[in-house]
Amino acid sequence: MDFEMTAEQALIVDQVRRFVREEVVPLEAKLDPDASRLEPEDQARLVSITRAMGLYGLGIPPEFGGPDVDIVTQTLIAIETSQHRAGLYSPCFGAFGGAGLAQLYEANDDQKERYLFPMLRGEKHGFFGLTEPSGGSDPARAIRTQAVRDGDDWVINGAKIFISGADGADFGIVFARTDASKGRGGVTCFIVDADTPGFYVRRVVHTLRSGHYGTELQFEDARVPHANVLGEVNRGFAIANDRLTRQRIPYAAGCIGVAIAAQRMSIDYAKQRETFGAMLSTRQAIQWMVVDNEIDIQTARWATLAAACKAARGEPFRTEAAMAKLLASEGASRVVDRAIQIHGGYGVTKDFPFERWYREMRIRRIGEGPSEVQRIVMARDLFDQALY
Amino acid sequence: MAGVRLDKPWRALTAANVAGLAGELGVYQLADGEGTVIRIGYAGGRSLFGLRSELQAALAAGGGASQFRTEVTAGYMSRYDELLMVHVADFGSLPEGNADDARRRLGRLTPG
Numbered sequence: 001m002d003f004e005m006t007a008e009q010a011l012i013v014d015q016v017r018r019f020v021r022e023e024v025v026p027l028e029a030k031l032d033p034d035a036s037r038l039e040p041e042d043q044a045r046l047v048s049i050t051r052a053m054g055l056y057g058l059g060i061p062p063e064f065g066g067p068d069v070d071i072v073t074q075t076l077i078a079i080e081t082s083q084h085r086a087g088l089y090s091p092c093f094g095a096f097g098g099a100g101l102a103q104l105y106e107a108n109d110d111q112k113e114r115y116l117f118p119m120l121r122g123e124k125h126g127f128f129g130l131t132e133p134s135g136g137s138d139p140a141r142a143i144r145t146q147a148v149r150d151g152d153d154w155v156i157n158g159a160k161i162f163i164s165g166a167d168g169a170d171f172g173i174v175f176a177r178t179d180a181s182k183g184r185g186g187v188t189c190f191i192v193d194a195d196t197p198g199f200y201v202r203r204v205v206h207t208l209r210s211g212h213y214g215t216e217l218q219f220e221d222a223r224v225p226h227a228n229v230l231g232e233v234n235r236g237f238a239i240a241n242d243r244l245t246r247q248r249i250p251y252a253a254g255c256i257g258v259a260i261a262a263q264r265m266s267i268d269y270a271k272q273r274e275t276f277g278a279m280l281s282t283r284q285a286i287q288w289m290v291v292d293n294e295i296d297i298q299t300a301r302w303a304t305l306a307a308a309c310k311a312a313r314g315e316p317f318r319t320e321a322a323m324a325k326l327l328a329s330e331g332a333s334r335v336v337d338r339a340i341q342i343h344g345g346y347g348v349t350k351d352f353p354f355e356r357w358y359r360e361m362r363i364r365r366i367g368e369g370p371s372e373v374q375r376i377v378m379a380r381d382l383f384d385q386a387l388y
Numbered sequence: 389m390a391g392v393r394l395d396k397p398w399r400a401l402t403a404a405n406v407a408g409l410a411g412e413l414g415v416y417q418l419a420d421g422e423g424t425v426i427r428i429g430y431a432g433g434r435s436l437f438g439l440r441s442e443l444q445a446a447l448a449a450g451g452g453a454s455q456f457r458t459e460v461t462a463g464y465m466s467r468y469d470e471l472l473m474v475h476v477a478d479f480g481s482l483p484e485g486n487a488d489d490a491r492r493r494l495g496r497l498t499p500g
């Protein structure tokens with residue numbers, strides 16, 4: 001397998017890299033170190049640049065108006081766009097747009113008109129509501145939120161937790177149990193409007209990621225029309241799983257980008273910081289940290305590109321995506337940790353981005369399926385059966 | 389779990405009270421003499437001396453505030469947004485000193 005970039009990929013990556021360094025990083029100098037958004041006029045200016053680059057709407061399939069960029073190139077781009085302080089969770093502050101809730105590509109025509117197209121135009125925002133207080137690793141069993149059919153409606157009762165962006169959303173994709181006797185085959189996916197009576201965003205869930213919080217949701221007899229069932233009744237879990245698998249590749253790429261930035265800064269710093277009469281870069285202990293960083297970065301990069309290549313060829317890539325997510329989130333956590341060590345006291349100050357990356361990278365080992373769940377996914381495939 | 393509202397007692401916004409604050413990061417509220425919140429703010433990672441310097445700036449700026457209260461938190465950004473949303477939920481609009489926040493997409497909360 002050849003991971004050399006094509007000439008066109010190299011050109012795009014170079015263009016995006018310059019954009020990050022020349023347009024995005026300077027804006028961060030005037031923001032709070034934990035900020036995750038720009039002033040609206042700065043944001044609009046960045047979007048106008050990515051539009052001019054022909055790269056706005058990355059991740060949106062071309063048939064829905066996105067640029068015709070394959071998944072491998074998208075992965076290479078995602079490795080670049082996270083290389084700034086806010087980049088792990090707000091790559092380029094959203095200047096490349098986004099695919100939004102990918103499940104909506106499965107929607108019927110009416111739902112596409114009401115939700116998908118407004119979302120792609122940036123007029124509506126959605127949230128993804130799967131995890132519940134009873135657990136997120138095994139949602140097929142943990143989902144307690146119930147939806148009961150009542151005429152043309154479904155009546156939803158229950159709670160969700162850790163849900164990102166629900167407080168500012170216009171609608172959400174909500175998974176609820178519709179057949180208690182069926183486990184994984186008894187969950188349905190609903191599109192719930194945020195102004196539905198009985199739907200409440202009860203509180204902010206504060207985490208290590210201060211700029212982007214989760215929320216806790218409550219459904220109290222929230223009535224949702226049957227027309228808002230996404231996909232088929234009792235087949236919602238397939239929709240959730242599909243998104244989780246695809247999402248793991250850019251998720252891994254974001255971790256790798258941050259690790260690359262931390263490594264670059266560590267090497268620069270080690271070359272100019274002197275202790276005991278010599279540069280840090282001459283010390284074997286420091287050199288080995290840098291080498292270990294490189295091993296973690298390259299391992300994750302190869303695994304992630306391998307997953308992207310399989311996805312591009314239309315082959316099954318679930319194991320590869322899980323491996324990429326695991327290697328990238330765990331490897332990048334180690335890289336950021338070593339970068340802090342190399343920078344000494346400065347490493348933990350808010351003058352540098354490492355402390356933010358350190359906090360946010362910790363979440364990456366839990367979000368979108370914790371490391372243990374990635375291992376379960378791989379084990380299932382390796383044993384060619386559902387272990388649970 | 390901390391309460392969603394910042395409901396500590398108000399303190400007089402005086403130079404002496406503000407000088408006694410630690411230089412920590414966190415959130416604060418300013419109120420008039422009736423206890424009406426007129427601004428919610430935060431002392432973030434770029435503040436010189438955290439809550440102390442932010443409140444010293446508020447004191448110097450005047451603006452009708454005569455009382456303040458603070459909460460030390462490293463998660464000042466999410467707590468700041470939360471306090472703004474709770475204020476809107478309780479009073480229907482942002483405090484007058486937070487008009488700038490209306491320019492962005494602030495979320496909606498319905499605290500229980």
Ligand SMILES: Cc1cc2nc3c(=O)[nH]c(=O)nc-3n(C[C@H](O)[C@H](O)[C@H](O)COP(=O)(O)OP(=O)(O)OC[C@H]3O[C@@H](n4cnc5c(N)ncnc54)[C@H](O)[C@@H]3O)c2cc1C
Pocket residue numbers: 128129130131132134135136137138161162163164165207209213214363366367368369370371372373376
């Ligand atoms: C900041 C943040 C944002 C989030 N955003 C969203 C969102 O927008 N939408 C959404 O639906 N969810 C969201 N989540 C939830 C996230 O997906 C879950 O936290 C995650 O799936 C884990 O679920 P849990 O926290 O309930 O842990 P649990 O399922 O209770 O698991 C606890 C621990 O046990 C481990 N474990 C579980 N099963 C096994 C096993 N068989 N063997 C060994 N170990 C095991 C897990 O890996 C985990 O480490 C978010 C979470 C965070 C922290």
